[in-house]
Amino acid sequence: MITRFLLQNMDRRAGIFLAVVLGLALLVPLSNLLLPVGSFLHVPTSTMSLWGKYLCYALLAISLDLVWGYCGILSLGHGAFFALGGYAMGMYLMRQIGTRGVYGNPILPDFMVFLNWQELPWYWWGFSSFPFAMLMVLAVPGLLAFVFGWFAFRSRVTGVYLSIITQALTYALLLAFFRNDMGFGGNNGLTDFKDIVGFNVQAQGTRAALFAMTCVMLAAGFLIARGIVVSKLGKVVIAIRDAESRTRFLGYRVDRFKLFVFTVSACMAGVAGALYVPQVGIINPSEFAPANSIETVIWVAVGGRGTLVGAALGAVVVNWAKTMFTSGFMAPYWLFALGGLFVVVTLFLPKGIVGTFEALWERRRKPAPTPAAEPAPAE
Amino acid sequence: MNAPVTGQLTSSLLYLDGVSVSFDGFKAIRNLSLTIEPGEMRAIIGPNGAGKTTMMDIITGKTKPDVGTVMFGGSVDLTRLDEAAIANLGIGRKFQKPTVFDFHTIEDNILLALKSKRTVGKTLFWKTEVPQQRRIDDILGIVKLADKRDRLAGSLSHGQKQWLEIGMLLAQDPKLLLVDEPAAGMTDGETAQTAVLLKEIAQDHSVIVVEHDMGFIRELGVKVTVLHEGSVLAEGPLDQVSANERVVEVYLGR
Ligand SMILES: Nc1ncnc2c1ncn2[C@@H]1O[C@H](COP(=O)(O)OP(=O)(O)OP(=O)(O)O)[C@@H](O)[C@H]1O
Ligand SMILES: [Mg+2]
Numbered sequence: 001m002i003t004r005f006l007l008q009n010m011d012r013r014a015g016i017f018l019a020v021v022l023g024l025a026l027l028v029p030l031s032n033l034l035l036p037v038g039s040f041l042h043v044p045t046s047t048m049s050l051w052g053k054y055l056c057y058a059l060l061a062i063s064l065d066l067v068w069g070y071c072g073i074l075s076l077g078h079g080a081f082f083a084l085g086g087y088a089m090g091m092y093l094m095r096q097i098g099t100r101g102v103y104g105n106p107i108l109p110d111f112m113v114f115l116n117w118q119e120l121p122w123y124w125w126g127f128s129s130f131p132f133a134m135l136m137v138l139a140v141p142g143l144l145a146f147v148f149g150w151f152a153f154r155s156r157v158t159g160v161y162l163s164i165i166t167q168a169l170t171y172a173l174l175l176a177f178f179r180n181d182m183g184f185g186g187n188n189g190l191t192d193f194k195d196i197v198g199f200n201v202q203a204q205g206t207r208a209a210l211f212a213m214t215c216v217m218l219a220a221g222f223l224i225a226r227g228i229v230v231s232k233l234g235k236v237v238i239a240i241r242d243a244e245s246r247t248r249f250l251g252y253r254v255d256r257f258k259l260f261v262f263t264v265s266a267c268m269a270g271v272a273g274a275l276y277v278p279q280v281g282i283i284n285p286s287e288f289a290p291a292n293s294i295e296t297v298i299w300v301a302v303g304g305r306g307t308l309v310g311a312a313l314g315a316v317v318v319n320w321a322k323t324m325f326t327s328g329f330m331a332p333y334w335l336f337a338l339g340g341l342f343v344v345v346t347l348f349l350p351k352g353i354v355g356t357f358e359a360l361w362e363r364r365r366k367p368a369p370t371p372a373a374e375p376a377p378a379e
Numbered sequence: 380m381n382a383p384v385t386g387q388l389t390s391s392l393l394y395l396d397g398v399s400v401s402f403d404g405f406k407a408i409r410n411l412s413l414t415i416e417p418g419e420m421r422a423i424i425g426p427n428g429a430g431k432t433t434m435m436d437i438i439t440g441k442t443k444p445d446v447g448t449v450m451f452g453g454s455v456d457l458t459r460l461d462e463a464a465i466a467n468l469g470i471g472r473k474f475q476k477p478t479v480f481d482f483h484t485i486e487d488n489i490l491l492a493l494k495s496k497r498t499v500g501k502t503l504f505w506k507t508e509v510p511q512q513r514r515i516d517d518i519l520g521i522v523k524l525a526d527k528r529d530r531l532a533g534s535l536s537h538g539q540k541q542w543l544e545i546g547m548l549l550a551q552d553p554k555l556l557l558v559d560e561p562a563a564g565m566t567d568g569e570t571a572q573t574a575v576l577l578k579e580i581a582q583d584h585s586v587i588v589v590e591h592d593m594g595f596i597r598e599l600g601v602k603v604t605v606l607h608e609g610s611v612l613a614e615g616p617l618d619q620v621s622a623n624e625r626v627v628e629v630y631l632g633r
Contacts, residue, residue: 005504232505235487239480246478249439250551251466251497260499 025215029208069306072241077166085270090190092133145266189284304352398447425606471553481533
């Protein structure tokens with residue numbers, strides 16, 4: 001049933017996307033590990049980790065597209081779920097440091113010793129176990145989304161008001177995580193990681209494995225999101241986006257459908273955050289910054305809202321551009337460029353890259369019944 | 380959610396008594412009483428702003444009355460339920476402004492309306508079985524949209540949207556259909572066809588139809604209720620109510 005659910009109505013766009021992502025999962029680590037450093041096809045470790053980061057963002061973008069593109073919930077706080085997943089992973093990585101910390105305390109992370117804490121707070125219990133930590137990667141963002149959504153959707157908060165409270169949610173968490181007495185390392189966050197499931201996080205092999213894992217999770221997240229949106233539930237969710245009250249009069253409990261996609265989406269964002277942390281080596285409260293969540297919205301808009309593939313593509317393209325921009329003399333102008341990009345896309349490509357591309361493709365195909373050559377995927 | 384059951388109070392399918400509702404002090408419905416028997420088709424007429432649509436809003440849970448009783452099936456208090464619960468009890472509605480899902484195909488619009496469990500789990504793992512597909516095909520035939528099934532509903536004309544919405548009502552298979560101005564924006568030919576369709580539907584459903592088109596009402600040939608300023612002005616066969624002095628006065632202006 002699960003396979004049927006994930007593979008129903010497989011189309012060309014989804015096929016290409018999966019082929020590209022799984023191809024990357026295989027080829028990039030192989031090239032990094034096996035080809036000689038001088039080789040033209042060799043992918044340096046730093047590049048691989050950078051792209052691993054982009055692909056985490058792609059998964060975050062897909063999770064946002066699920067709620068925004070398909071259900072019309074413009075969440076301006078999805079960065080919070082990403083960061084919570086990241087913190088759950090970070091807590092696991094902190095516990096793996098053991099006696100290798102500066103203070104050599106076998107139980108307490110350095111920042112707790114520094115604060116003169118005597119014992120591990122209860123909410124850190126269990127995080128030395130990888131399975132438990134992975135459960136929390138899903139459960140913490142999922143539970144927060146569920147509780148938040150329960151109140152928001154039942155009281156029928158929609159539109160701008162909902163966007164504002166999601167933004168407030170991530171801002172509140174930002175402030176909370178900044179506090180030292182929260183027990184999450186204050187503004188320094190969690191860093192200096194050593195091992196993940198027994199392997200050195202800095203090692204080239206581990207980095208290659210993390211990259212491959214990110215690709216696999218991106219593909220899995222995509223398949224789940226796609227399974228949802230092409231199901232009848234997906235049709236209900238689109239109906240809610242376009243005519244919420246009409247959907248109610250057909251007997252659908254709109255709040256429950258919203259709650260479902262919002263919670264699934266938050267779990268997905270949490271996974272993205274968990275994959276991000278070991279690859280960048282740090283998680284700190286700045287991940288909760290409202291601007292991060294807003295940037296995610298821009299990636300989705302640029303790539304094409306309501307297409308899933310577009311969301312992922314937008315995340316990669318915008319972040320790649322950001323890296324190019326901010327590593328040169330243009331660095332101070334990045335935010336202007338990003339804002340400009342958003343305006344240009346909204347005005348001239350309202351369907352984003354993928355939406356516009358597909359519309360062109362449709363138009364070109366319509367008059368000629370014989371299918372033309374396969375379109376080259378932009379990614 | 381279980382409907383609050385307070386014991387059989389009336390044999391009517393729908394029972395409204397002493398219902399009033401006001402918006403910012405403006406009384407849109409005042410002391411309205413109305414009963415619909417099982418299997419009955421009723422036409423509701425009245426000048427603009429008489430409260431016809433507001434009455435449907437009250438029955439379907441969109442608007443809560445300030446006072447009054449609204450009972451369905453003799454024992455269910457509709458004022459305590461929300462829109463989805465009322466819809467699931469078997470009350471379907473076609474809106475005055477045709478409201479379909481523009482970004483879904485015509486077939487998917489019918490599928491979404493098709494009578495089925497509305498839970499998250501059931502819809503997530505939904506598979507359209509043969510009898511259900513046949514029912515969808517039947518309905519598409521009845522509302523004459525079978526050849527356009529794969530088109531987006533947003534591309535339909537006003538009149539076609541009206542028919543699609545009637546098709547969605549049929550798919551819901553409710554006990555009571557509330558049909559708000561089904562002939563608005565239709566040609567005479569389409570209007571006549573709509574009347575035939577509604578009469579067919581009325582053979583095994585209870586129906587309330589709101590319409591301004593008197594020819595259409597005459598075509599239906601059912602008991603008529605005249606609403607004016609939120610309450611019932613007259614009730615009876617069309618010829619009788621249209622001879623009523625007060626009705627004439629209201630329609631021609633005072
Ligand atoms: N939500 C609302 N808020 C404020 N006023 C409302 C609301 N709904 C209806 N009204 C008012 O109540 C009155 C009755 O409106 P209603 O739409 O029920 O009339 P109607 O009989 O359906 O008229 P029409 O034939 O034009 O459709 C109108 O004066 C309308 O402006
Ligand atoms: Mg009206």
